[in-house]
Amino acid sequence: MTKIGENIKKLRQVKNLTQQSFADLFEVSRGNISSYEEKRAEPKIETISKIAKYFSIPIGHLIEKNLTVNEILHFDNYFEEGDPLQNVKNLSKIPFLSREVLQEKKDLKLNMDKYPSIFFPIYNSHTFIALEYNSGLGAPIDFPYEEPTILFFEHLEVENLHLVEDKFGLYLIEDDVFIGKYRQEENELVLELNQWKKITFNIEQIQNFYQLYSVYKKVYK
Structure with a gap:
């Protein structure tokens, strides 16, 4: 028996997709996805190929391995081979927003x-969030990163406000999210996406503002 059903379920969970939305991506029925996950059936090779290509996962891994979250997000080449995050006590646990979640807003x-x-080596007590960058996410024209970069944002702290000038940041609320650049305008700090969209920093809404902390980008050799 292959691992395809378990991996489809894991892919859905990591990408926050329902069975129906996953089925729609690959032109099968929700019942098909249910059958795969419950190991009552297996997808055709062309469907497996589509899934592997869409998520940039080798077909062999999709069929034979129990995929980890870090493999699905392509973090596996960050760590030493043969050490799949065994010592997670020394890593920070960070909420992850996939491209599908961000597109829904x-x-x-x-x-x-x-x-x-995501478990990742960030060692301080501040709050972090990780995003899967995609072209549908609003970002300044000079933003230097492309898909499928993973961006780590640190919650903005009052004591660091004077350090964020001209730095990239994130604005995140229930129904809106965009990446902008912090700028000082007279006596106000603004996060600017472009000349048409920007938001003035408000200390009472500081929980919605983040600053770019680090970037993970898979390098193909």
Whole structure:
């Protein structure tokens, strides 16, 4: 028996997809997805090929391995081979927003505790969030990163406001999210996406503002 059913279920969970939305991506029925996950049937090779290509996962891994969250997000080449995050005590657990979640822009902050988590070597007590960058996510024209980069944002702290000038940041509320650049305008700090969209920083809404902390990008050799 292959691992395809278990991996389809894991892919759905990590990407926050329902059985129906997953089925729609690959032109099969919701019942098909249910059958695959319950190991009552297996997808045709052309469907497996589509899934592997869409998620950039080798077909052999999709069929034979129990995929981890880090493999699905392509974090596997960050760590030493043969050490699949065994010592997670020394890693930070960070909520992860996939491209599918971000494209929906629905109840983003409200569902934070329901998202899958990434374990990554960030060592401080501040709050972080990780995003799967995609072209549908609003970002300044000079934003230097492309799909499928994973972006790590640190919650903005009052004591660091003077350090964010001209730095990239994130604005995240229930139904809106965009990446902008922090700029000082007279006596106000604004996060600017472009000349048409920007938001003035408000200390009472500081929980909605983040600053770019680090970036993970898979390098193909």
